[in-house]
Each structure stands twice: as structure tokens, then as C-alpha cells.
Amino acid sequence: MTRMIQCISPVDGRVYAERPALPPDAAQAAVARAQAAQAGWAARPLDERIACVKSGVAVLNTMKERAVEELAWQMGRPTRYGGEFGGVNERTDYMSGIAAEALAPQVIEDSNRFRRLLAREPVGVVFIVAPWNYPYLTAINTIVPALIAGNSVVLKHASQTLLVGERLAEAFHQGGVPEDVFQNVVLDHQTTEALIGARSFGFVNFTGSVGGGQAIERAAAGTFTATALELGGKDPGLVCADADLAAAIDGLMDGAMYNAGQCCCGIERIYVHERHYDAFVEGAVAWVEKLTLGNPFDAETTLGPMANARFARTVREQVAEAVAAGAKPLIDPARFPADDGGAYLAPQVLVDVDHSLRVMREESFGPVVGIMKVRDEDEAIGLMNDSPYGLTASIWTADPERAERIGARLQTGTVFQNRCDYLDPALCWTGCKDTGRGAALSTLGYHSVTRPKSYHLKKVTQ
Numbered sequence: 001m002t003r004m005i006q007c008i009s010p011v012d013g014r015v016y017a018e019r020p021a022l023p024p025d026a027a028q029a030a031v032a033r034a035q036a037a038q039a040g041w042a043a044r045p046l047d048e049r050i051a052c053v054k055s056g057v058a059v060l061n062t063m064k065e066r067a068v069e070e071l072a073w074q075m076g077r078p079t080r081y082g083g084e085f086g087g088v089n090e091r092t093d094y095m096s097g098i099a100a101e102a103l104a105p106q107v108i109e110d111s112n113r114f115r116r117l118l119a120r121e122p123v124g125v126v127f128i129v130a131p132w133n134y135p136y137l138t139a140i141n142t143i144v145p146a147l148i149a150g151n152s153v154v155l156k157h158a159s160q161t162l163l164v165g166e167r168l169a170e171a172f173h174q175g176g177v178p179e180d181v182f183q184n185v186v187l188d189h190q191t192t193e194a195l196i197g198a199r200s201f202g203f204v205n206f207t208g209s210v211g212g213g214q215a216i217e218r219a220a221a222g223t224f225t226a227t228a229l230e231l232g233g234k235d236p237g238l239v240c241a242d243a244d245l246a247a248a249i250d251g252l253m254d255g256a257m258y259n260a261g262q263c264c265c266g267i268e269r270i271y272v273h274e275r276h277y278d279a280f281v282e283g284a285v286a287w288v289e290k291l292t293l294g295n296p297f298d299a300e301t302t303l304g305p306m307a308n309a310r311f312a313r314t315v316r317e318q319v320a321e322a323v324a325a326g327a328k329p330l331i332d333p334a335r336f337p338a339d340d341g342g343a344y345l346a347p348q349v350l351v352d353v354d355h356s357l358r359v360m361r362e363e364s365f366g367p368v369v370g371i372m373k374v375r376d377e378d379e380a381i382g383l384m385n386d387s388p389y390g391l392t393a394s395i396w397t398a399d400p401e402r403a404e405r406i407g408a409r410l411q412t413g414t415v416f417q418n419r420c421d422y423l424d425p426a427l428c429w430t431g432c433k434d435t436g437r438g439a440a441l442s443t444l445g446y447h448s449v450t451r452p453k454s455y456h457l458k459k460v461t462q
């Protein structure tokens with residue numbers, strides 16, 4: 001029997017979209033078409049591939065209104081935030097701009113006797129398994145460099161954002177990318193893993209949970225398929241004694257609450273120097289109390305429902321456990337009457353927390369943050385590193401040397417000073433520990449979707 005993949009809308013709990021999962025033989029056939037189409041795509045000049053990709057993204061921009069409405073239905077993001085187009089365009093432009101240089105062969109020697117060079121060639125078919133929380137951005141990070149580098153792409157999007165893959169496929173096809181070169185497929189986990197296990201792909205980019213990443217790594221075991229596993233986070237913020245307090249409150253609380261806290265690099269725990277602690281906590285509470293929880297289609301809503309009632313349940317459980325263990329919740333849920341005990345969840349700020357609590361150790365992925373007082377840099381660094389994750393860390397200080405010095409001691413993929421929750425396409429997006437491994441965006445992003453090939457050409461016979 002055909003299995004249906006469903007998107008249950010967090011807005012009203014109804015089935016918003018459903019599609020049949022591809023049966024295994026149809027999924028294999030899609031991969032075979034991608035494999036067959038790849039050489040022709042790679043043979044087209046780089047400029048042509050870039051033009052098709054850019055024109056696909058331009059088409060996507062024309063779908064903005066529809067995409068924003070669909071995002072609200074699928075994952076609850078308030079329409080006032082206008083989708084993910086700023087980041088999609090910025091990343092596409094940057095990755096297009098550096099492509100020629102990033103993909104150019106490195107000539108080691110070109111003399112009368114030898115031509116030696118280090119080239120990069122496409123890996124073949126790139127498989128992207130994408131999450132729902134930033135469904136366009138996370139997918140575009142790999143789609144753009146993969147296509148530009150001459151690969152075919154097979155995209156399997158999250159069930160929660162079932163329609164996003166369809167929009168991307170429509171846009172890229174209209175932009176001139178051949179249908180077999182970019183395919184959106186609806187797959188269940190079993191078929192996804194079976195395709196990987198059958199060595200169907202040259203590279204797999206998985207963005208999602210730690211458990212999902214482990215399943216993908218297991219599926220790829222023994223196939224030697226290159227995998228990037230971009231997984232969860234529990235990102236810390238640090239407010240130093242010399243920080244601009246108002247900027248720190250605004251930046252870190254936005255990092256904690258934007259997208260209902262459903263950002264891999266959202267701020268989930270904050271350490272504040274004792275000098276600023278009381279004022280920071282007071283400011284953080286005032287900041288959160290200004291949020292309006294509600295229907296994502298209402299113009300005044302700044303905090304939508306979480307993408308799924310089960311995600312909100314996890315956050316509720318973490319908060320309840322913390323409070324039972326002595327943590328103090330500073331936000332009165334009565335201020336957020338839209339909290340329905342389901343996907344609509346009042347935000348929370350917790351103090352009197354420590355690292356014995358799940359809310360300070362496990363990814364919450366919701367609108368909750370714990371705040372702790374610290375005496376000095378050493379204590380802060382110890383706490384920031386006391387985590388199974390390592391995606392980003394945000395340091396608020398007036399002193400760039402301090403930020404770099406602290407950053408050098410942190411187990412993290414990215415160090416921010418006086419900002420957070422942002423991907424710079426010129427820098428490598430990466431993580432360590434349970435956040436997995438991978439290198440997206442930047443010139444290194446092109447290395448992920450290509451493999452090195454060495455040419456050692458001796459022009460003379462003696």
C-alpha cells in the first residue's frame with residue numbers, strides 16, 4: 001500500500017498537505033535519471049550553469065507571496081517575517097560569485113617538462129536531506145554549489161515542509177535546470193536509507209537531528225559515500241563585563257526567540273558577567289514580554305506556534321522538569337493567552353538553572369532560554385564548553401581581542417562577537433561534537449560537492 005507523507009499544520013492541526021512516498025523502485029529510477037543526466041549538465045560551461053541557478057532563484061523570488069503563506073501553514077512562521085528570500089539571495093549571489101575561483105584547477109607546475117595540477121570534479125549525484133526549520137535556506141546551502149559545480153541534485157525535504165521541495169523544483173526547472181538534474185522526491189526514512197546504502201550518491205548532505213544524522217551515517221557505512229551531517233545545537237551566549245548591555249539583550253533575546261527558537265544556531269543558554277546579571281535578566285524579561293504569540297497570519301504576531309505540537313511538548317517537559325528542580329520561570333504564561341497547551345507555546349526565561357538540567361544541556365529548539373551568572377572568563381568558557389554540541393557561540397564584548405581569545409578556547413564551529421544567529425556565506429558553516437561534521441558555504445562548500453583529481457603530466461619522455 002502506498003504510504004502517504006503528511007504535513008500537519010501547526011496553525012490549526014489539520015492535514016495541510018500530503019503526498020505519496022515514492023516506492024523503492026520509483027526512487028531508484030529517479031536516482032538513475034539523475035545519474036544519467038549529470039554528465040551532460042557538467043559538460044555545460046560554468047557560466048551557463050551559474051546563469052540557470054541564478055535564474056531559478058530569481059523565479060523563486062517571484063513565488064514569494066505564495067511561499068510565505070505556505071511557510072506559515074507548514075511550520076507556523078509569522079508572515080510578517082516575509083520568508084527566507086534575503087538569505088537565499090545573499091547566499092546564491094555569493095556562491096555564484098566565487099564559483100570560478102573555487103572550482104578552478106590549482107596549477108602546481110606548467111613548464112616545458114611537466115604540467116601538474118590539482119583539479120576538482122563533481123561528485124555525481126548530490127543527495128540533500130533537509131529539515132523544516134529554515135526549509136529554503138538549509139536546502140539552498142547545498143543546492144546552489146552542487147548544481148554550479150556540475151552535479152545532479154536529488155532533494156528529499158522534511159515532511160513538515162513538504163511543499164518546499166516542490167517550489168524549489170518548479171523554480172529551478174523554470175530557470176533552465178533540466179528536470180532530471182534537479183529532482184524533488186518524497187521519501188520515507190526506509191527508502192532514504194536504502195538509497196544511501198546502495199551507494200547511489202557521490203555526496204549526502206543531511207541537516208537535522210542528531211538521531212537522524214546517526215541513522216544516515218549508519219546507512220552510508222561501508223559505502224564510502226561522503227556525508228555532511230549538520231546537526232543540532234545548544235548555542236551559548238556570553239555577556240562580558242565590558243558588553244553594550246542594551247545591544248546584548250536585544251541581540252541575544254532575538255537569537256533565542258526568533259522563529260519560535262527553532263533555529264539550529266538559536267541562543268539556548270546565556271551566561272552573564274555578574275556585573276550585568278540583574279540588569280540583563282530584567283531586560284530579557286521585558287524583551288520577551290513584548291512578544292505577541294498568535295496565529296502567524298495576524299499582522300501583530302511576532303511569535304507563531306511551534307512547527308508541531310510534539311516539538312512544543314518537548315519544551316514544556318524541559319521547562320516543567322527545570323521548575324520542579326528549583327529553576328525560576330520569569331515569564332507568566334497568562335501574558336500569552338494564545339498558549340493552547342499544544343503547538344502555541346508561551347515563551348519562557350529561566351533563572352536559577354544549572355547544567356544538571358536538560359534545558360541547559362539538551363537542544364530545546366523552542367522559545368525558552370536559561371540564564372546563569374558567571375564570575376569570569378574561565379568560568380564562562382568552562383560552562384560554554386560543557387555541552388555535547390558545538391555549532392556557534394556568541395560573545396558580547398567591546399574588545400575584539402577578548403572575543404578572539406575566548407573564541408580560541410571554545411569548542412564550536414563559529415565564534416560571533418556582538419551578533420548571533422546568522423550565516424555568513426563567505427565563512428564555512430560547520431560544527432563539532434554532536435553537531436556533526438560538514439563544511440557548507442564559502443569556498444569549502446565547493447570542496448564538499450567536488451572531489452579532488454590530480455593530473456601529473458610529463459611532457460617529455462626522458
Ligand code: NAP
Pocket residue numbers: 129130131132133134138156157158159160187188189190192193207208209210211212213215216230231232233263264265363365391431435
Ligand atoms: P530531523 O527529524 O532529523 O529531520 C531532518 C530530515 O531528515 C527530514 O527530511 C527527515 O524526514 C529526515 N530524516 C530524519 N530521520 C531520518 C532517518 N532515520 N532516515 C532518513 N531520513 C530521516 O530534523 P528536523 O526536526 O527536521 O530538524 C530540526 C533539527 O535540525 C534540529 O536538531 C536542528 O538543530 C537541526 N538543524 C541543524 C542545522 C545545522 O546547520 N547544523 C540547520 C538546521 C537544522 P521527515 O521529515 O520525513 O521525518
